[in-house]
Amino acid sequence: MFGRLNFGKIGGIPISAGRSWLLVVFVLIWFVGNHLFEIADVSREASVLLASLTVLLFFGSVIAHELGHAFAARRAGLEVDGIELWMFGGFARLRQAPRTPGEQFKIAIAGPIVTLVLTALFLGGVAIFDSGGFAAAANQERSDPLIAIAVLIGVLNLAVLVLNLLPAYPLDGGVIARAIAWRITGDPHRATRYAALAGLVIGGALVTVGLFILLTTEDGTADGFSLALLGWLVTIAARGSLDSAKRQERLDVVTVGAIADPSVSAVEGHHTVLSATDQGGPPGAWVVVRMGDDVPPALLSAEAISEAMSKGQPALTLAELAAEGSDRTIDGDTSLRDFAIDPRLRDGGPLLAIGTEGQPLGLVTGNALRQAIALAPRAR
Numbered sequence: 241m242f243g244r245l246n247f248g249k250i251g252g253i254p255i256s257a258g259r260s261w262l263l264v265v266f267v268l269i270w271f272v273g274n275h276l277f278e279i280a281d282v283s284r285e286a287s288v289l290l291a292s293l294t295v296l297l298f299f300g301s302v303i304a305h306e307l308g309h310a311f312a313a314r315r316a317g318l319e320v321d322g323i324e325l326w327m328f329g330g331f332a333r334l335r336q337a338p339r340t341p342g343e344q345f346k347i348a349i350a351g352p353i354v355t356l357v358l359t360a361l362f363l364g365g366v367a368i369f370d371s372g373g374f375a376a377a378a379n380q381e382r383s384d385p386l387i388a389i390a391v392l393i394g395v396l397n398l399a400v401l402v403l404n405l406l407p408a409y410p411l412d413g414g415v416i417a418r419a420i421a422w423r424i425t426g427d428p429h430r431a432t433r434y435a436a437l438a439g440l441v442i443g444g445a446l447v448t449v450g451l452f453i454l455l456t457t458e459d460g461t462a463d464g465f466s467l468a469l470l471g472w473l474v475t476i477a478a479r480g481s482l483d484s485a486k487r488q489e490r491l492d493v494v495t496v497g498a499i500a501d502p503s504v505s506a507v508e509g510h511h512t513v514l515s516a517t518d519q520g521g522p523p524g525a526w527v528v529v530r531m532g533d534d535v536p537p538a539l540l541s542a543e544a545i546s547e548a549m550s551k552g553q554p555a556l557t558l559a560e561l562a563a564e565g566s567d568r569t570i571d572g573d574t575s576l577r578d579f580a581i582d583p584r585l586r587d588g589g590p591l592l593a594i595g596t597e598g599q600p601l602g603l604v605t606g607n608a609l610r611q612a613i614a615l616a617p618r619a620r
Contacts, residue, residue, distance in 0.1 A: 257330075268298075345420070347415075348419060408441075453467065502601065507527055512558070530559075537599075
């Protein structure tokens with residue numbers, strides 16, 4: 241909305257945030273400042289400065305959490321584009337998806353492990369060195385400002401850990417659940433559906449609980465609003481993941497033969513360029529040429545026929561002309577995923593899908609591929 245903020249790199253990994261993230265920072269400083277003013281013996285001005293330090297340290301722990309994901313992904317041989325901070329934390333942008341359930345599990349669990357360590361350091365450290373101060377800060381009683389900050393950061397990390405471990409895709413817990421389901425079923429698409437459905441259920445539950453707190457308590461407005469907003473965001477992300485899973489599954493299940501357009505003219509290969517031209521040329525931009533017995537048909541453009549005539553090759557047969565050109569046929573059983581990476585799509589022309597018995601099934605294009613993928617989320 242307002243552009244981007246770049247905070248440099250850690251270990252070669254860029255750290256950034258949208259400028260709207262600053263609004264979240266200001267809101268957190270306001271809440272934390274009020275909290276510290278109430279329980280710590282500091283002035284209002286000092287509470288704002290200490291709240292700023294607290295929020296800075298908290299988002300530092302968020303970055304550490306995401307670095308856990310990023311370094312685990314690098315160790316698995318995946319490229320990391322960067323870390324993005326957002327309203328409820330952050331996320332690591334991976335250039336490639338994990339290739340195995342084991343890879344996904346290790347990458348997903350790395351972030352919560354870092355957060356668990358940070359929680360233990362902040363809360364455990366205070367409890368060991370000042371148990372009285374820890375008890376006072378935990379009970380929101382008057383305490384030393386530094387103790388209050390350490391306990392608050394520990395509690396915030398604990399909240400992040402608990403929420404992240406909910407089995408709601410795309411939270412870390414949902415990604416872990418997807419990896420386990422992928423291992424059990426052997427089907428990454430089915431695993432994504434299961435995890436995304438869990439995300440829809442848990443997101444709806446968070447919205448319900450948040451609204452209940454918001455409507456029934458006087459001092460829980462912030463908590464209720466935050467829970468409801470988090471649940472709404474989880475629901476949106478889970479729905480997007482569910483639609484994405486359907487698209488990905490369609491890429492693997494649907495073949496090019498299923499989306500081929502059969503409305504293309506076909507001619508015998510023994511016809512010459514002259515006879516094809518005398519008859520007004522092919523009725524379309526492309527024509528299927530039957531090459532003969534035991535030879536699969538070929539795809540020939542009307543432009544190639546006209547060009548051969550202009551070069552003084554009227555006696556050239558269409559079969560000979562088609563054989564001179566590049567191969568524009570594809571097995572009809574090819575999946576849409578393999579079709580999507582076919583380099584011949586880059587020139588914008590169609591390919592001819594060939595059936596198991598060598599019969600022409602029709603033309604397939606990049607546009608047909610995009611339409612087939614786009615229809616996947618609407619299918620029920």
